[in-house]
Amino acid sequence: MSNPVRKHGFSFVEILFAVIFLGFLIAPIFSLLTQSSSGTVQNRNDILAQQHATNLLAYAYALPYDHAFLTPGPARVIKELNVTADGKAMNLGMDEEMFTRSFEVDEHKPADWPHAYKILTVRVKWKQANESARQIKVAGLVSQ
Amino acid sequence: MLKLQTEQRCRHGSVAVVIAGIFLALLVAFSAFMRYSTNRQYTTKKLNKVLLAREFSAGLATLACHQLKRKDIKDLSSKLVKKLSEPLSEMDKQASEKITFVAPAKDLVDKIRDANSELRDLTWEVKWELRKDDFKPCIAAYPREKIGMVRLLIGISYRAPGSNDLVKEDYLYTTRVKVVANLVPVLARFTLYIEDAVAGEGPDRFNKVETNSQGNLLPACHYKPWVLDNGHGSEKFPERFANVVNSSRGLVYLGGGRLNLGIARGWNEPGKYGEGFHLFAEGRGDGLYTTDFLGSLALLNWETGLCNDISDDPSIFWWELVKDGYDEMSKTNSIFRLNGTDQDKSPTLVFGDIMGRTLCARAYRESAENFGPLPYAGNDDKFTDYTSGESEVFNISNFVSEYQKVSGTLNRGTYNSKYASCLVEEPYNRALAYIITNFKAAHPLDSGAIPSGDPLAAFASGKAVSNGIAHKIPAPFADIYSGVKDLNKMSEILGKANTLIPGIRAARTIELGKGQKLLTVLEQRGLLLKDKLDINGWVYVKAKETVVFDSAILLSSHGGIVLEQGNIEIKAPIRSESGGFLLNLVTLSGNIIVDNALGGELDVAMTAGGNGSEGQVKFPGNSSTNNIKINGNVAMHTIAKGTLSSAAARGVEIVYDRKLAAQPAQSGDEGSEKSLLMFDLKDLPQLVD
Numbered sequence: 001m002s003n004p005v006r007k008h009g010f011s012f013v014e015i016l017f018a019v020i021f022l023g024f025l026i027a028p029i030f031s032l033l034t035q036s037s038s039g040t041v042q043n044r045n046d047i048l049a050q051q052h053a054t055n056l057l058a059y060a061y062a063l064p065y066d067h068a069f070l071t072p073g074p075a076r077v078i079k080e081l082n083v084t085a086d087g088k089a090m091n092l093g094m095d096e097e098m099f100t101r102s103f104e105v106d107e108h109k110p111a112d113w114p115h116a117y118k119i120l121t122v123r124v125k126w127k128q129a130n131e132s133a134r135q136i137k138v139a140g141l142v143s144q
Numbered sequence: 145m146l147k148l149q150t151e152q153r154c155r156h157g158s159v160a161v162v163i164a165g166i167f168l169a170l171l172v173a174f175s176a177f178m179r180y181s182t183n184r185q186y187t188t189k190k191l192n193k194v195l196l197a198r199e200f201s202a203g204l205a206t207l208a209c210h211q212l213k214r215k216d217i218k219d220l221s222s223k224l225v226k227k228l229s230e231p232l233s234e235m236d237k238q239a240s241e242k243i244t245f246v247a248p249a250k251d252l253v254d255k256i257r258d259a260n261s262e263l264r265d266l267t268w269e270v271k272w273e274l275r276k277d278d279f280k281p282c283i284a285a286y287p288r289e290k291i292g293m294v295r296l297l298i299g300i301s302y303r304a305p306g307s308n309d310l311v312k313e314d315y316l317y318t319t320r321v322k323v324v325a326n327l328v329p330v331l332a333r334f335t336l337y338i339e340d341a342v343a344g345e346g347p348d349r350f351n352k353v354e355t356n357s358q359g360n361l362l363p364a365c366h367y368k369p370w371v372l373d374n375g376h377g378s379e380k381f382p383e384r385f386a387n388v389v390n391s392s393r394g395l396v397y398l399g400g401g402r403l404n405l406g407i408a409r410g411w412n413e414p415g416k417y418g419e420g421f422h423l424f425a426e427g428r429g430d431g432l433y434t435t436d437f438l439g440s441l442a443l444l445n446w447e448t449g450l451c452n453d454i455s456d457d458p459s460i461f462w463w464e465l466v467k468d469g470y471d472e473m474s475k476t477n478s479i480f481r482l483n484g485t486d487q488d489k490s491p492t493l494v495f496g497d498i499m500g501r502t503l504c505a506r507a508y509r510e511s512a513e514n515f516g517p518l519p520y521a522g523n524d525d526k527f528t529d530y531t532s533g534e535s536e537v538f539n540i541s542n543f544v545s546e547y548q549k550v551s552g553t554l555n556r557g558t559y560n561s562k563y564a565s566c567l568v569e570e571p572y573n574r575a576l577a578y579i580i581t582n583f584k585a586a587h588p589l590d591s592g593a594i595p596s597g598d599p600l601a602a603f604a605s606g607k608a609v610s611n612g613i614a615h616k617i618p619a620p621f622a623d624i625y626s627g628v629k630d631l632n633k634m635s636e637i638l639g640k641a642n643t644l645i646p647g648i649r650a651a652r653t654i655e656l657g658k659g660q661k662l663l664t665v666l667e668q669r670g671l672l673l674k675d676k677l678d679i680n681g682w683v684y685v686k687a688k689e690t691v692v693f694d695s696a697i698l699l700s701s702h703g704g705i706v707l708e709q710g711n712i713e714i715k716a717p718i719r720s721e722s723g724g725f726l727l728n729l730v731t732l733s734g735n736i737i738v739d740n741a742l743g744g745e746l747d748v749a750m751t752a753g754g755n756g757s758e759g760q761v762k763f764p765g766n767s768s769t770n771n772i773k774i775n776g777n778v779a780m781h782t783i784a785k786g787t788l789s790s791a792a793a794r795g796v797e798i799v800y801d802r803k804l805a806a807q808p809a810q811s812g813d814e815g816s817e818k819s820l821l822m823f824d825l826k827d828l829p830q831l832v833d
């Protein structure tokens with residue numbers, strides 16, 4: 001005599017075995033997912049860092065050459081930056097605590113040359129979730 | 145039993161397939177997600193590099209632009225200058241050349257490269273490119289004047305982040321360029337242009353200079369002459385009007401009405417300011433020529449220049465001939481040496497109603513024995529003295545006898561007006577006819593050396609005024625300003641120029657605040673570095689106070705400064721470093737004053753426009769003030785109105801800069817505006833996205 005139910009289904013042991021086996025197989029894939037997720041966060045941080053750097057650089061470009069903000073000197077940290085453009089107050093600061101932004105102005109005045117130049121370097125540093133340090137650097141030139 | 149075993153085997157196989165399927169599906173999905181995530185990170189990193197590369201390209205473009213503006217454009221043999229100097233219609237459709245950075249730009253390129261060290265294996269190439277389609281003409285008269293842009297093509301390559309792939313990026317920047325000539329059209333054609341030289345005074349107003357018979361200045365004379373060097377020196381003078389105008393010889397215009405300019409005597413050894421070469425036989429020995437006949441007598445003239453000298457016999461003789469009628473007038477000559485001097489002849493064509501005044505000794509001659517001068521008789525007693533033959537000085541009895549035979553009794557009035565020695569005014573340009581005939585033709589206009597129908601003959605004969613050409617802008621300059629055909633329309637000429645110079649021809653406008661100095665602002669704008677002025681274009685200035693040049697300036701390019709209103713004072717030397725550069729100073733309504741403490745040379749062209757007493761170029765001082773020499777030209781509305789002794793007594797040497805004679809519509813380089821071109825490049829290039 002044959003049992004029609006046994007013929008068309010899986011036994012509990014089979015399903016249990018299958019689930020356990022599948023679990024073993026997909027565990028590494030989930031770890032990749034975790035990695036990918038942290039990559040996405042890193043990506044977001046990169047983009048934010050670039051934005052903070054370019055914001056500062058764009059502001060510096062808009063200033064007169066002799067503006068106090070462009071005073072030559074070693075790198076200085078600039079976190080908060082409230083500016084007024086066309087009568088409107090703008091906040092070019094960084095909300096995220098994790099970022100540190102520095103601004104360096106290096107002036108060059110070639111002899112017998114009517115132009116003076118400032119090389120502006122913006123560095124944005126931050127720490128990733130795994131505590132590794134990251135930074136981006138953008139440099140530009142302004143002239144008198 | 146066998147069937148059951150087979151069914152069970154199949155069922156086990158299905159579980160494996162399902163597990164494998166699920167696993168594979170998850171694997172594919174996660175792989176795709178991973179690839180997407182990795183790509184996104186790569187793109188973000190690449191974006192950072194692109195940002196760096198773009199900033200680097202902007203730095204390169206700025207430095208390239210500065211190098212072109214400050215160095216490459218100064219090299220007149222460079223391809224860029226050659227291409228920019230071509231007439232617009234003859235420009236190549238496209239031309240380009242690699243820019244090789246040299247110090248100091250090269251050092252700065254290295255520094256911004258170091259600042260962008262995150263770009264691995266960074267290389268670049270920068271080129272300038274000119275496209276004919278990027279340009280439009282500036283003013284029609286000068287085909288090389290144009291406005292357009294220089295393209296800067298920047299190619300950058302670097303390694304992609306996390307790989308060895310080479311990323312190449314191209315950027316296009318542009319910078320505006322203006323190519324304009326350093327001249328005020330029409331006025332620049334004149335060594336000396338004075339719209340109203342009469343200035344409400346009489347025709348003799350300029351006869352103030354006292355020289356000796358050689359033409360040297362008398363020590364006590366307050367005035368020193370204005371000596372013009374119109375170029376071409378003693379070269380053969382052209383015999384056609386068109387050839388004079390089309391040459392690079394500076395012309396002269398003295399408008400405002402009739403002027404009688406005393407010609408200075410240059411006897412024997414010509415002195416510094418002598419002008420004997422204006423006259424037949426150079427106003428010296430053997431200058432007698434027949435003008436008419438009276439019976440058996442030939443009537444003779446002998447013209448010589450004016451001087452205040454009775455130190456020797458010839459001088460005393462000339463003076464005694466006219467002293468009774470023209471004592472004072474015969475002692476002074478004009479402050480102008482428009483054709484140069486006996487020592488430095490520089491003949492030119494003088495426009496306006498200008499006469500040259502000379503001393504004309506008259507005489508009669510029948511034979512070597514029957515010969516004598518005809519002195520002016522100041523009163524009846526002297527006339528009686530001369531005619532009776534009782535005078536120890538002059539005896540005109542033979543002349544009177546012959547006159548009576550022909551015309552009856554001779555009275556003093558008729559004698560003085562028709563036959564006696566006197567001062568005469570002849571067309572100033574008659575000198576050109578003597579020069580053309582090498583001073584050997586007593587009646588040079590009859591010699592045919594100058595074709596009678598040529599306008600030059602009209603100028604030399606004094607008919608230019610009645611012919612209506614004495615005050616006309618000569619062709620081809622007459623077509624520069626439509627509607628302005630007369631030379632005595634300076635305000636209209638400057639008015640038209642006004643629409644050109646601060647308009648499309650101007651490189652920049654500077655507005656000076658109270659107390660602000662132009663030189664300081666020029667320094668701030670990078671146009672003046674230490675003492676080197678590098679304008680290379682027209683600057684339009686609005687100022688509330690006098691613009692003062694009070695520190696020495698070396699010109700390292702051509703430049704023009706147009707002051708909207710007010711005075712310009714020159715208190716320090718302005719010289720060209722090399723290359724014959726010229727600073728064009730124009731005040732549209734005001735005076736230009738050269739300080740009396742300043743001596744030496746100035747490489748400037750000066751134009752003072754205005755109305756009334758405005759519009760003067762003044763040289764305060766007197767004959768003992770330092771010599772001043774202008775290498776350029778001088779144009780003004782009026783001269784020393786009411787102040788001749790304080791504004792024109794110093795004297796000046798004006799050496800015409802022949803480049804200013806640039807003719808309009810010249811496609812060939814010769815005689816064109818090419819050597820006066822200025823190239824104004826904007827400092828900051830724009831990125832074309």
